[in-house]
Structure formats: structure tokens, C-alpha cells
Amino acid sequence: MKKYFLDIFESIRTILIGLKITWSHLFTRACTVQYPEVKWELPERSRMRLFNKIEDCIGCGQCVRACPVDCIYMTTEKRNKEEDPWFASDGTPIKLKVTQFDIDMSLCCYCNLCTYPCPTHCLVMTPEYEFAVHTKKDFLYRFAKEEPSVMSDPATPQPTSN
Amino acid sequence: MNFFREILLEQLPGFREFPSIVQTFLPMLLGCLVCLALVALFPLIAVWLERKVSAHMQDRLGPMRVGGWHGWAQTIADGVKLLTKEDIIPKGADKLLFKLAPLVVFVGGFAAFVVLPFSDQFIVSDLNIGILYVVAISSLGVVGVIMAGWASNNKYALFGGMRAAAQIVSYEIPTVLAILTVVIPVGSLSMQEIVKAQAGGVLNWFIFQPVTFFAFFIFYIGTLAEVNRTPFDIPEAESELVAGYHTEYSGMRFAFFFLAEYANMFLVSAIAVTLFLGGWHGPWLPGPVWFIFKSMCLVFLQMWLRWTLPRLRVDQLMYVSWKVLLPIAFVLVLAAGTIALITEGPA
Numbered sequence: 001m002k003k004y005f006l007d008i009f010e011s012i013r014t015i016l017i018g019l020k021i022t023w024s025h026l027f028t029r030a031c032t033v034q035y036p037e038v039k040w041e042l043p044e045r046s047r048m049r050l051f052n053k054i055e056d057c058i059g060c061g062q063c064v065r066a067c068p069v070d071c072i073y074m075t076t077e078k079r080n081k082e083e084d085p086w087f088a089s090d091g092t093p094i095k096l097k098v099t100q101f102d103i104d105m106s107l108c109c110y111c112n113l114c115t116y117p118c119p120t121h122c123l124v125m126t127p128e129y130e131f132a133v134h135t136k137k138d139f140l141y142r143f144a145k146e147e148p149s150v151m152s153d154p155a156t157p158q159p160t161s162n
Numbered sequence: 163m164n165f166f167r168e169i170l171l172e173q174l175p176g177f178r179e180f181p182s183i184v185q186t187f188l189p190m191l192l193g194c195l196v197c198l199a200l201v202a203l204f205p206l207i208a209v210w211l212e213r214k215v216s217a218h219m220q221d222r223l224g225p226m227r228v229g230g231w232h233g234w235a236q237t238i239a240d241g242v243k244l245l246t247k248e249d250i251i252p253k254g255a256d257k258l259l260f261k262l263a264p265l266v267v268f269v270g271g272f273a274a275f276v277v278l279p280f281s282d283q284f285i286v287s288d289l290n291i292g293i294l295y296v297v298a299i300s301s302l303g304v305v306g307v308i309m310a311g312w313a314s315n316n317k318y319a320l321f322g323g324m325r326a327a328a329q330i331v332s333y334e335i336p337t338v339l340a341i342l343t344v345v346i347p348v349g350s351l352s353m354q355e356i357v358k359a360q361a362g363g364v365l366n367w368f369i370f371q372p373v374t375f376f377a378f379f380i381f382y383i384g385t386l387a388e389v390n391r392t393p394f395d396i397p398e399a400e401s402e403l404v405a406g407y408h409t410e411y412s413g414m415r416f417a418f419f420f421l422a423e424y425a426n427m428f429l430v431s432a433i434a435v436t437l438f439l440g441g442w443h444g445p446w447l448p449g450p451v452w453f454i455f456k457s458m459c460l461v462f463l464q465m466w467l468r469w470t471l472p473r474l475r476v477d478q479l480m481y482v483s484w485k486v487l488l489p490i491a492f493v494l495v496l497a498a499g500t501i502a503l504i505t506e507g508p509a
Binding site: 008015018019021022023025026027028029030031032034 | 215217218219220221222223226466467469470471486
């Protein structure tokens, strides 16, 4: 009998404690970020969209080999020796003309493995993350400035790939 | 009814020349329209409020987009969405009962609004058995809930319907006993008489009287269970029963259940205000403002409890009703009777 009344008082007490907690949270500032208006500052070295500064690319193809999902397509042409020598911004001579440098961001797994071997640091991950598009084709980013004479094999991604 | 009749007499010049049947029914129609407007409008506000309250209690913001200022139009948008949705009736469902159930639930809540005393004048019908009528007509909702659960031909819906029946019938008893503790000192079942008995200051409200103070809490817990609000929402426990008795409902039929739930929230709060919190009595402001303000405070309390407490188990639910609330309610009724006997003498 004593326990019966104690239980009732205990339940009332605990309900009041709970109500107090929720009441205090009613007036604490919400932690919601109103996304399009307010954005979080991304942490340093966030891995978002890839960018290739094509002027510095020497066409070594190390990124292509490093990519675990093969989403970088590259075609190069040998430069004529009589032409003026080109140099990347860090002084590396550019002996190959990159005629195609396509990255399919829909395949990219954001592992960052392609940027490490890049000798001229021209392939980097940018903090840009708002790049949703309407068709899958638009995820193919073309960085090369000139049209290649021959496209590397899977240059255009198929809309329906398994 | 006289209130609406007088309004019509003032506003409608040729009202006296109308045929007598029109003179009888037009005030009724007006009263019902006012109630319907309230029943339709209140959920719009309450759903928004509930989402806001719940969000802020969880340190979120809730709807913020639709309509500009803090997403005030979110509920309207949701209502339009529900209206335009496909109306699906399951193949194995009992079609007649399936279609009837939301209406029964809604009508049960709506009809009780007729006796709510918004002010000394503003009451659609001051029945002399007002509170009994409320208890009777709001129990109609249980029938609708069982109908919905049965007609859906779905195990979850049936479980929800059965649970709702068990719960609402169980909690009706302590609730009605708590009402009795008010009815005994007042000596009347009329809603207006109950309010008038609490005239003259806050201390005359029944919540500040010794016996009815406890009765208020029993009434409040009981009504909380009757309108299936958390912590008593086991008839529609999402984590166990999908959505309980309205699992198979979609579109406008679902909206009717939703509407009825929120209308019932206001209804039980309004009855609690009438019985215990002095009804429309209050200083400076007109009666309806006080009445709705007090009711909204209790509605807020319902939301507050919902977002604080976890759901009860079925056995705990029955324990609270039959072994805690009911004995206390009996003691309170006895105490109220004894006090009435001492103060007023044997009738």
C-alpha cells in the first residue's frame, strides 16, 4: 500500500522533471541551419568537386591510373618540337598537349587518390559541393580547352550504366 | 440558440417575415456553421503549433518555408495536398463502413462543440444536460474508430481499433467520475450553470477547490487518453501498428481522422476549462477570448506532455486507469458528496 502511493508520487515527480527539461529546450536556440541562406563553413581539405587547372597539366596520366573508379578520361598528343616550349607554373616542361581531360563526377567517389600523384598540383578538390544537375550527362566535366582529334574510349558516359 | 437568433434579427432586416421553419432553422444553421468553422480552423493552427512546439522542444525549427513567416501556411499546403491525393479503398475492405468511419469520428467530435459555452451569450445550445451530452456524443468516436479498424481489413488497423476501444472505454469511467465531482457542488449538468458557479474571481474556479483540484488532474489524464494523445497513443502507435486504425486511409478520409483528432483536442481542453478553469470568466477581455485562450493553454499542455513522455505499454495503460485513476476518482466523488451533504444538508 505504501509502495502504491510512493509510485504515484514518483511518477508525478519524474513527469515534472521531464516537463522541465522539455520546457527549457523550448527556449534554447535551435541548432537547425537554414541551408540555402545559411551555410556551414566546410572543414579544411574538404573533398568536393574536382578541378583541373589545364594550363599546368602535363598529361602524365598518373591521376588516370590512380583513380579507383576510372572516372578520368585523358587523351594527349605529342607536341611539335619546333613550337615554343611550354612550362607549367612550377617550371615543369609540358611535352604533351592534353586534348581531352574529362572527369565524370557522377562516378567519382571523392577518395582524393588522383590529386596525390599529380606532379604539378593542377588536379585539386575544391570546396564546391552544390553541383546537382538534371541529367547524368552534365556530370561530365570537360577541362581540356581544345577539341581532341581522337576521343579516349569511354569519353561519354551512357545515361543508363549498371 | 437565442444568441444566433438575436444576431439574425439585428443583421437580417426581414427575418421576422420569414416562414417559421426558416426562423427556426436559420439560427441553428448559423450556430453549426460557426462550430464548423472553428472545427476546421482550429486544426490548421494546432497542427502548425504542434509542429513548432515539437520542433523547438527538440532544438529544431520546424516548418519555416511555406507562407513566409515561420511557415504559417504549411498546414494549408498539407491540407491541399491531402485533398488532391488519390482516394484509395483497399480491395478487401468493407466499403460502406470504411467510408462511414471517418464521418462518424468527425461528427462525434463536432457535435459536442454545440454545448461549448464561449461566453454568457455565445453558446449554440445550452442544454440542461450539457455535460452528459458531451460525454455521450464524444463516445460516438469510439464506434467510428472500431469501424475504421474493422472495415480496413488490416491486422494493424484492427489492433489499433481494438486498443482504442479498450483504452477509451476504460478512461471514460475516471473521467466521468471526475466530472461528477464538479456536478455535485454545482447541482446542474448545464455547461452555463457550471461556468456561472465559478463566477467571482480566480479562487472560485473549481481547480482551486480542495476536491476538484485533484479531479482536474484525473479529468485531464483521462481526456488525454480519450483523444489518443501521447503518452496514451497506443491505438496509433507508429512503432508497433504503422498508424493504428487509420493505416489504410489516405487523402481526405485520412484528413478527416486528423481533423477529428485535433478538434477533439480542443474539445476536451474546452470542457476542462468549462468545468475547472472558470470557463469564460476573466477580467478585462471578453468571454470568448478568455475561453479560447484558456483552452489553448491546455492544448499547449497536451503538446508539451506529448513531446516529453514516452508511450505507455498496454498493461501500464490499464493499470493507470483501473488501479490508480479510478480509486482516486471514487474517493473524490465520495468526498465531494460528503462536502455537499455537510454544507447544504440532506436534500
